[in-house]
Amino acid sequence: MTTKPGRRRVTLFVTCIVDQVYPGIGQATAALLESQGVEVRVPRGLTCCGQMAFNAGFRDEAYAVAGRTIEVLRGSDDVVLPSGSCATMIRHLYPELFQRSPYAGPTADLISRTYEISEYLVDVLGVADVGARYSGSLAYHDACHGLRFLGLGRQARTLLGSVAGAEVKPLPGHDQCCGFGGLFAVKQGAISEAMLDQKLAGIAEAQADLIVTGDASCMTQIAGGLSRKGSKTKARHLVEVLANMTDARQ
Amino acid sequence: MSRDQILSNLRTSLASSRSWLAGEAQGASHDIPPYVLPPADNLADQFTAELRSLSGQVYRVGDDAGAVGQIGAILAEKGASQVIAWDMREIGLAGLPQLLAARGVALAATDIQGGGRHDRLQELEPASICISGVEAGIAESGSLLLRHGPGRPRLASLLAPYHIAVLRSSQLVRGLGDALAQARSRYGDDIFTATSNLTLITGPSRTADIEMTLSLGIHGPQEIHVVLIEQAAAAR
Amino acid sequence: MTTQSISFYERVDGALHDASLKTALSRATERFIGNRAGAIGALSDEAALRDTARAIRAGALSRLDELLAQLATNVESRGGTVCWASDGEEARTYIAELAKARGVRSIVKSKSMASEEIHLNHALEEAGLEVVETDLGEYIIQLAGETPSHIIAPSIHKTREQVSELFHQHLGVPLTDDIQTMTQTARTALRQRFLKADMGISGVNFGVADEGAVVIVENEGNARLSTTVPRIHVAIMGIERIVARMEDLGVMLQVLARSATGQKLSVYTSMISGPARSGEEDGPEEFHLVLLDNGRSKILGGEYAEALLCIRCGACLNACPVYQAIGGHAYGGVYSGPIGAVLTPLLQPDLPEAYMLPQASSLCGACQEVCPVRIAIPDMLLRLRADAVKAGKAHPVEKAAMRGYVMTMNNPAVYRAGGRAARLGSRLIGRKGRIRRLPPPLSGWTHGRDFPTLSGTSFGEWWEEREKKRKEAAQ
Numbered sequence: 001m002t003t004k005p006g007r008r009r010v011t012l013f014v015t016c017i018v019d020q021v022y023p024g025i026g027q028a029t030a031a032l033l034e035s036q037g038v039e040v041r042v043p044r045g046l047t048c049c050g051q052m053a054f055n056a057g058f059r060d061e062a063y064a065v066a067g068r069t070i071e072v073l074r075g076s077d078d079v080v081l082p083s084g085s086c087a088t089m090i091r092h093l094y095p096e097l098f099q100r101s102p103y104a105g106p107t108a109d110l111i112s113r114t115y116e117i118s119e120y121l122v123d124v125l126g127v128a129d130v131g132a133r134y135s136g137s138l139a140y141h142d143a144c145h146g147l148r149f150l151g152l153g154r155q156a157r158t159l160l161g162s163v164a165g166a167e168v169k170p171l172p173g174h175d176q177c178c179g180f181g182g183l184f185a186v187k188q189g190a191i192s193e194a195m196l197d198q199k200l201a202g203i204a205e206a207q208a209d210l211i212v213t214g215d216a217s218c219m220t221q222i223a224g225g226l227s228r229k230g231s232k233t234k235a236r237h238l239v240e241v242l243a244n245m246t247d248a249r250q
Numbered sequence: 251m252s253r254d255q256i257l258s259n260l261r262t263s264l265a266s267s268r269s270w271l272a273g274e275a276q277g278a279s280h281d282i283p284p285y286v287l288p289p290a291d292n293l294a295d296q297f298t299a300e301l302r303s304l305s306g307q308v309y310r311v312g313d314d315a316g317a318v319g320q321i322g323a324i325l326a327e328k329g330a331s332q333v334i335a336w337d338m339r340e341i342g343l344a345g346l347p348q349l350l351a352a353r354g355v356a357l358a359a360t361d362i363q364g365g366g367r368h369d370r371l372q373e374l375e376p377a378s379i380c381i382s383g384v385e386a387g388i389a390e391s392g393s394l395l396l397r398h399g400p401g402r403p404r405l406a407s408l409l410a411p412y413h414i415a416v417l418r419s420s421q422l423v424r425g426l427g428d429a430l431a432q433a434r435s436r437y438g439d440d441i442f443t444a445t446s447n448l449t450l451i452t453g454p455s456r457t458a459d460i461e462m463t464l465s466l467g468i469h470g471p472q473e474i475h476v477v478l479i480e481q482a483a484a485a486r
Numbered sequence: 487m488t489t490q491s492i493s494f495y496e497r498v499d500g501a502l503h504d505a506s507l508k509t510a511l512s513r514a515t516e517r518f519i520g521n522r523a524g525a526i527g528a529l530s531d532e533a534a535l536r537d538t539a540r541a542i543r544a545g546a547l548s549r550l551d552e553l554l555a556q557l558a559t560n561v562e563s564r565g566g567t568v569c570w571a572s573d574g575e576e577a578r579t580y581i582a583e584l585a586k587a588r589g590v591r592s593i594v595k596s597k598s599m600a601s602e603e604i605h606l607n608h609a610l611e612e613a614g615l616e617v618v619e620t621d622l623g624e625y626i627i628q629l630a631g632e633t634p635s636h637i638i639a640p641s642i643h644k645t646r647e648q649v650s651e652l653f654h655q656h657l658g659v660p661l662t663d664d665i666q667t668m669t670q671t672a673r674t675a676l677r678q679r680f681l682k683a684d685m686g687i688s689g690v691n692f693g694v695a696d697e698g699a700v701v702i703v704e705n706e707g708n709a710r711l712s713t714t715v716p717r718i719h720v721a722i723m724g725i726e727r728i729v730a731r732m733e734d735l736g737v738m739l740q741v742l743a744r745s746a747t748g749q750k751l752s753v754y755t756s757m758i759s760g761p762a763r764s765g766e767e768d769g770p771e772e773f774h775l776v777l778l779d780n781g782r783s784k785i786l787g788g789e790y791a792e793a794l795l796c797i798r799c800g801a802c803l804n805a806c807p808v809y810q811a812i813g814g815h816a817y818g819g820v821y822s823g824p825i826g827a828v829l830t831p832l833l834q835p836d837l838p839e840a841y842m843l844p845q846a847s848s849l850c851g852a853c854q855e856v857c858p859v860r861i862a863i864p865d866m867l868l869r870l871r872a873d874a875v876k877a878g879k880a881h882p883v884e885k886a887a888m889r890g891y892v893m894t895m896n897n898p899a900v901y902r903a904g905g906r907a908a909r910l911g912s913r914l915i916g917r918k919g920r921i922r923r924l925p926p927p928l929s930g931w932t933h934g935r936d937f938p939t940l941s942g943t944s945f946g947e948w949w950e951e952r953e954k955k956r957k958e959a960a961q
Contacts, residue, residue, distance in 0.1 A: 014945050016895070018945060019905070020905045020909065020940065022938075022945075023943060023944055023948055027945065030949070042946070042949045047894075047895040047898065047901050048895040053891055054868065055849065055868065055871070056871065056880075057871030057872040057875040057880070058880070059872045059875070061891060061892045065896060068896050096868075144851055144852070145849075147851075148852070148854065149851060175852075176852075177807045177848050181847070181848025183884075184845070184847070184848045185848075185930075186927065186928060188498075188808075188845060189930035189931065189933055190495075190498060190499060190502055191498060191811055192848070193933065194502055195811055195848065198807065221935065223936075223938070224935030227920050227935075228922075228935055228936045251570070252570040252571060252576060253570040255570075256570050256777070256783055257554070257555060259779070259783035259784060263783055263784065263787025264549075264550065264787070265787070266787050266788075267787055267788075267791045268548050268549075271547050271548035274540065274541065274548075275541050275544040275545030275548055277537065277540065277541050277544070278534070278540065278541040279537075280541055280545065281538070282538075282733045282737055283530075283531075283534075283736070283737070284736075286529050286530060286535060286740055287529065288530050360768065361767040361768075362715075363762065363767065363771065371715060375677070392750075393750075393751050399763065400763070401765075401767075403766070404714045405714065405768050408707060408711065408714065426739060426740060426751065427737075430733050430735060434733065441697060441732070442564060442698070442759035442760070444763055445763060445766065446759055446762050446766060447714075447758055447759075448756075449710065449754060449755065449756050449757070450755040451753065451754060452750070452751040452752065452753050453753050454753070455705070455706055455753060455754075456706070457669060457705060458639070458747075459626065459640070459641050460626075460646055460649050460665045460669070461510070462513055462514050462517050462639070463646075463665045465666050465669040467669070467670075467673065468669050468706045468707065469620070469677075469680075469710075469711055470707025470753070470754065471707075
């Protein structure tokens with residue numbers, strides 16, 4: 001495949017949860033990148049960053065899955081993920097997982113070209129307004145890994161601030177964990193639910209139509225709680241708002 | 251013996267982690283900032299505001315006579331008959347011994363060393379007032395640095411419910427870093443040669459251990475009264 | 487300890503259903519968080535101060551052998567006595583025998599996590615000594631027969647009504663709901679204990695190598711009394727709590743007070759070097775420094791050495807959403823919260839279920855964000871989880887799930903087929919786009935949360951379809 005000189009090309013790593021559970025988030029991410037003139041490629045066989053096993057302490061298993069991911073992404077273009085958490089796995093945790101291994105070199109190379117989507121749009125492409133519109137109010141939840149390990153948050157707020165028709169409301173406890181934490185949500189279900197209750201209390205206070213966040217995992221936790229409580233507020237991924245796809249799924 | 255065992259374990263451990271730790275140690279300057287807040291214009295004003303914000307009292311007087319007058323007023327208000335105090339020479343406030351004598355206020359015997367320690371402590375316990383000097387005052391935190399030692403008992407800022415401290419504006423420094431550097435330059439390696447104790451005092455004794463509710467005077471003085479003597483440099 | 491006889495899950499469950507604990511925890515942690523944020527935010531250069539604090543601590547640890555020896559030599563040259571204790575047993579024995587040799591009957595203690603770590607009170611009481619905790623919070627939980635639930639505020643789990651009831655029972659005073667009255671009750675009761683005590687035992691916030699001094703930080707004045715009034719002062723210090731120079735306190739005390747309580751400095755900071763000098767009218771005749779290793783020298787050599795930078799400010803507890811939900815006792819060890827989840831498996835490895843504590847974290851990183859010395863707590867929790875798996879402690883279901891996970895993720899055909907099956911299954915058990923009950927082992931999810939039903943097509947399938955159509959259109 002040939003590319004026009006100067007045309008940007010990225011490898012989209014939608015992550016396993018988006019691939020299987022929220023294909024719309026992957027579609028929205030691709031659409032956003034393409035609307036900025038970026039050519040998107042999705043390598044066949046890309047599955048998971050390995051975080052689930054790594055976080056559970058199963059390092060051999062994480063090594064097997066993440067090692068394969070490194071191989072699939074070897075020599076690719078910039079890698080963009082619609083997830084601060086999976087991007088954190090690559091940028092913050094791969095070095096520890098692959099230290100003193102044959103993957104140490106490829107890891108450093110991968111890290112140098114791995115971006116979370118809001119970061120890629122704002123910091124790399126220099127975009128502040130993607131031309132989205134949403135009539136209603138929304139509030140932004142800072143997903144922990146992106147916020148604390150990648151320094152994200154500013155980028156999403158910039159992009160949301162430019163959404164025509166949207167009223168951006170403050171979310172009390174916006175940087176407080178929703179309680180997802182991967183297998184934590186199941187293995188420590190009671191604690192996870194108590195944390196979710198705190199999150200939902202802040203959300204109720206915000207009185208927004210949409211809670212927007214940058215990770216499908218947090219979104220699942222928050223949406224799951226809102227749904228169980230019968231709340232009218234919905235949780236959506238940032239890219240769904242930016243790609244005008246907030247009505248794409250129930 | 252445990253000393254050798256512990257030190258040997260430490261050396262074994264450091265053989266593998268010393269380089270990482272040393273790298274972290276080089277990650278930033280070890281210079282101690284003399285102060286840590288944006289500098290205020292006037293140290294006496296800053297000290298006063300800080301200590302008052304902690305429910306401490308500050309009385310700003312122009313000279314020793316003013317300070318003695320202020321202390322007299324506090325003694326009268328508290329109805330003191332006995333004070334636990336530093337040696338009068340260590341406080342160095344002209345007219346204070348005369349004030350105490352005139353008011354019939356006794357200086358408690360503060361030496362509790364040797365036999366009869368418990369009995370002498372029981373004799374000190376009823377005193378309502380402590381009087382001390384200070385080594386330095388720290389403006390940005392409203393703190394007092396006390397260098398204890400002979401003639402400067404620790405109990406004279408601790409045992410009674412009211413503590414009066416005499417501070418001169420010349421003793422004010424901006425921050426804790428300043429205060430420690432000053433102590434070092436003043437005493438060199440002899441900071442603890444003649445004394446076993448330096449104490450920083452920042453406001454009255456307090457606790458919030460019950461329902462996070464602030465309560466003053468749990469074990470130390472519930473009131474701290476700083477008499478700040480602001481003499482012009484030329485007058486001293 | 488009562489907290490050790492029931493399981494971690496039961497303790498968590500009990501905590502989550504304790505309404506008064508919930509109120510107390512949110513009151514305390516919100517206050518601490520707000521105070522800390524205000525105090526840290528007011529600094530001219532917060533980042534630089536924390537960087538320096540970290541560098542000072544790391545530098546001290548990098549030559550801990552040398553500094554510890556220097557501290558001990560200097561303490562001895564000031565007339566103090568040093569006990570090197572490899573473990574709790576050596577420390578307990580030393581203190582109990584010292585008390586016996588000196589005819590000590592009554593001991594006052596100021597707050598010391600190291601003494602909690604080695605269960606000192608129990609040992610001293612066994613030796614027939616009367617031991618009274620004098621920090622108000624510690625005194626309350628001693629009367630209640632409990633352990634601290636927070637590094638800084640040991641009794642935050644107690645309501646004023648519970649405290650009043652304890653004072654009524656043990657001190658015979660009338661019930662009251664006035665906190666100032668309770669404080670004065672404690673002052674009066676404890677004052678006589680101080681005056682009659684033969685020995686004072688304190689912890690140590692920092693050992694200052696160049697001056698042979700120990701630094702004790704507090705707000706109440708009980709540590710000053712414990713170290714001034716009795717004729718013997720015993721200070722217990724974890725060997726890692728050292729700084730090289732007295733000047734280093736100019737940074738460490740500032741970050742400690744701000745991180746712990748939001749104060750600029752704690753009310754009292756005592757710097758103590760040896761017993762009272764000749765001519766000093768008060769202060770102890772004898773000063774003993776117990777240097778407690780208890781596993782620390784080994785930790786220093788491994789991948790958890792960074793945990794030894796900790797200055798016990800408690801900021802990570804307050805910031806932690808898990809701690810906010812379950813409080814300190816649920817952790818079961820002496821140290822709770824995020825740093826407790828790291829320290830307990832290291833310092834109390836024989837504690838049943840210590841290995842589970844690192845699981846009790848969503849890895850949100852709030853702890854590292856507030857840590858004055860920037861300890862990478864989440865990374866260490868992950869390593870501890872890996873240690874537990876290596877030690878064979880993972881649940882068989884989880885092990886099987888992980889094998890399945892690797893098989894699925896590393897075989898695109900299996901991944902696709904599995905995904906299709908799961909998506910289909912989700913629509914079979916879900917209604918109106920949501921699943922209200924998932925089968926085990928995922929049933930924990932749907933206890934309080936719904937899960938969405940999944941669409942028929944994965945992103946990957948959709949993408950390939952789209953690419954195929956595009957190619958066809960281009961031809």
